[in-house]
Amino acid sequence: MLTRIDHIGIACFDLDATVDFYRTTYGFEVFHTEVNEEQGVREAMLKINETSDGGASYLQLLQPVREDSTVAKWLAKNGEGVHHIAFGTADVDADAAAIRDKGVRVLYDQPRTGSMGSRITFLHPKDCHGVLTELVTSAERRHDDQG
Numbered sequence: 001m002l003t004r005i006d007h008i009g010i011a012c013f014d015l016d017a018t019v020d021f022y023r024t025t026y027g028f029e030v031f032h033t034e035v036n037e038e039q040g041v042r043e044a045m046l047k048i049n050e051t052s053d054g055g056a057s058y059l060q061l062l063q064p065v066r067e068d069s070t071v072a073k074w075l076a077k078n079g080e081g082v083h084h085i086a087f088g089t090a091d092v093d094a095d096a097a098a099i100r101d102k103g104v105r106v107l108y109d110q111p112r113t114g115s116m117g118s119r120i121t122f123l124h125p126k127d128c129h130g131v132l133t134e135l136v137t138s139a140e141r142r143h144d145d146q147g
């Protein structure tokens with residue numbers, strides 16, 4: 001069951017400048033940064049609020065680290081902006097299977113590694129009314145990190 005907005009993914013050309021914008025304009029601080037080589041991004045997670053399912057909602061600021069990454073391709077076509085939304089679930093495998101059974105293309109056969117050790121998969125935007133949609137099950141250590 002999808003129980004929260006886990007994050008909104010925002011593609012940018014300059015991660016440090018974009019982080020600065022969110023800090024100076026809204027007061028949002030960086031909660032976590034990492035490079036995800038498989039996804040081809042350097043990212044900053046800004047925690048916006050905690051949620052009633054024990055998780056949290058974030059902004060995920062994304063800068064490509066390779067020319068052939070999906071985010072680099074998207075930026076070249078669209079410029080900066082909202083790239084995807086992500087819903088949080090306790091069981092990404094079950095939710096992805098149920099959604100696949102409804103005829104929506106799930107992009108990965110098995111979930112891959114996302115921010116902070118989470119397990120993620122994506123739904124094709126053409127099957128989701130134009131919205132690239134991610135499903136996320138956060139790692140237990142995310143909750144430890146929050147303590």
Ligand code: CMX
Pocket residue numbers: 009036039041060062070071073074077083084107114115120122124125126130131132134
């Ligand atoms: N939102 C909405 N539509 C999108 C889109 C997006 N983010 N990315 C691509 N599209 C649309 C394109 O506009 C295009 O539509 P048209 O044919 O009407 O022009 C169509 O989908 C195909 O796009 P494309 O540019 O040819 O791109 P690809 O098919 O090569 O890749 C996708 C699209 C969704 C398969 C690819 O972006 C993908 O695998 N995404 C999942 C992984 C990812 O995004 N990782 C980065 C984030 C990591 C994280 O969140 O941790």
Ligand code: CO
Pocket residue numbers: 007009060084086134
């Ligand atoms: Co994401």
